[in-house]
Amino acid sequence: MSDYSSQLIEQRRILHQWPEEGWTEFWTTAYIVEKLRSFGYEVLLGTKIINPEQVFGRNVELVEEGKKNALARGVSEELIAEMEGYTGAVGLLDTGKEGPTTAFRFDIDCVCVQETANADHKPNKEGFRSQHNGFMHACGHDTHTSIGLTLAKWIADHKDELKGKFKIVFQPAEEGVRGASAIAGSGILDDANYLFGSHISFMADSGEIVVAPYGLLCTSKFDVKFTGKPAHAGKEPNAGRNALAAACNAVVQMMGIPRHGGGMTRINVGTLRAGEGRNVIPTHAHMALEVRGETSSINDYMTEQVMNIVEGISKGFDVTYEVSQMGAAVDFTNDKECSDIIENVAKTVPSVNKIIPDGNFGGSEDYSVLGRRVQANGGKAAFFICGADRAAGHHQGTFDIDENALQTAFDMYKGIVEKVNK
Numbered sequence: 001m002s003d004y005s006s007q008l009i010e011q012r013r014i015l016h017q018w019p020e021e022g023w024t025e026f027w028t029t030a031y032i033v034e035k036l037r038s039f040g041y042e043v044l045l046g047t048k049i050i051n052p053e054q055v056f057g058r059n060v061e062l063v064e065e066g067k068k069n070a071l072a073r074g075v076s077e078e079l080i081a082e083m084e085g086y087t088g089a090v091g092l093l094d095t096g097k098e099g100p101t102t103a104f105r106f107d108i109d110c111v112c113v114q115e116t117a118n119a120d121h122k123p124n125k126e127g128f129r130s131q132h133n134g135f136m137h138a139c140g141h142d143t144h145t146s147i148g149l150t151l152a153k154w155i156a157d158h159k160d161e162l163k164g165k166f167k168i169v170f171q172p173a174e175e176g177v178r179g180a181s182a183i184a185g186s187g188i189l190d191d192a193n194y195l196f197g198s199h200i201s202f203m204a205d206s207g208e209i210v211v212a213p214y215g216l217l218c219t220s221k222f223d224v225k226f227t228g229k230p231a232h233a234g235k236e237p238n239a240g241r242n243a244l245a246a247a248c249n250a251v252v253q254m255m256g257i258p259r260h261g262g263g264m265t266r267i268n269v270g271t272l273r274a275g276e277g278r279n280v281i282p283t284h285a286h287m288a289l290e291v292r293g294e295t296s297s298i299n300d301y302m303t304e305q306v307m308n309i310v311e312g313i314s315k316g317f318d319v320t321y322e323v324s325q326m327g328a329a330v331d332f333t334n335d336k337e338c339s340d341i342i343e344n345v346a347k348t349v350p351s352v353n354k355i356i357p358d359g360n361f362g363g364s365e366d367y368s369v370l371g372r373r374v375q376a377n378g379g380k381a382a383f384f385i386c387g388a389d390r391a392a393g394h395h396q397g398t399f400d401i402d403e404n405a406l407q408t409a410f411d412m413y414k415g416i417v418e419k420v421n422k
């Protein structure tokens with residue numbers, strides 16, 4: 001009999017030491033692939049699970065660096081080649097018995113955060129801190145990956161007692177909601193009868209399960225580039241076209257987009273970089289921004305307003321512009337059938353002491369893109385929160401979670417498999 005509890009912690013601590021940001025998770029993917037193959041899974045990689053046309057926010061230079069890092073850490077050239085430049089993996093297991101196709105989604109990327117050097121921080125105290133400077137599993141996706149792998153092992157070990165098929169999705173680039181669209185666009189989940197996903201911790205403590213979090217906001221992320229024309233700032237500024245001034249005006253106008261009466265909206269211009277030198281009319285401006293909305297149509301409204309402003313400003317300042325979409329998530333509501341399954345399973349898990357029917361997630365999660373895709377094809381989908389006490393909030397260098405919650409999450413997934421595929 002396998003010791004699933006120690007597998008959960010061991011894998012999490014190994015993954016915690018080499019965190020990789022979205023689309024660069026080559027070492028992490030290799031780790032997942034080797035485990036899945038050793039458990040007897042067929043593993044799909046590269047363009048079998050990624051539609052390159054729906055890949056958002058993938059930086060080619062960082063991808064190459066990620067590959068180099070993975071090779072330096074002992075990953076084989078053959079395995080890197082199999083990935084075709086795209087991270088993430090899907091494990092397939094067929095029990096050979098008639099039954100539903102059940103899919104699970106676990107995200108694998110990290111956050112660009114420096115892990116604290118504080119001696120009291122558990123990864124420091126127990127020797128598993130991040131060795132990848134400037135990167136950290138500060139959102140808990142190391143736990144998600146470990147839970148997914150342990151679930152995969154348990155399913156393989158209990159294959160003879162189960163029916164139907166399993167698809168276990170290890171999704172790259174959740175941060176910035178960049179990865180799910182490409183997975184959805186590959187069609188890999190189109191035959192799934194069920195899709196379950198979860199996030200650890202967030203707004204719930206150890207022992208708590210939030211069955212159907214609401215307020216998964218729709219969001220679109222964009223990079224906008226304005227290009228002007230250089231000129232001597234003293235001699236003939238009239239000959240220049242000022243990209244910096246255009247971008248600044250665009251920001252001010254974007255902040256003035258009227259709120260929508262139909263529901264929540266958000267806008268943030270997170271970065272603005274412009275200009276070449278003190279005495280040169282600025283030629284380049286680059287801004288990274290995002291909009292959010294309570295529903296797809298409100299999010300579309302925000303996007304349309306942003307695009308109108310960019311177009312109008314470029315005309316007014318006689319500069320050109322280029323917009324690239326960098327990420328997307330949609331709104332999402334659990335299917336009642338799946339929420340009922342989650343609730344009933346939670347009642348049987350010994351470490352669960354509080355079942356919370358719903359709660360405001362208050363952020364975006366690109367699970368929503370996958371869940372909606374499954375629903376659009378007639379399947380059922382749900383996303384839940386597995387609570388965990390945390391040392392600090394998500395995305396901070398002092399973030400850490402109560403590792404007991406991994407067992408709770410694993411027990412939840414195991415229970416779901418037993419309900420759906422037994």
Ligand SMILES: [Zn+2]
Binds near residue numbers: 140174199
């Ligand atoms: Zn996260």
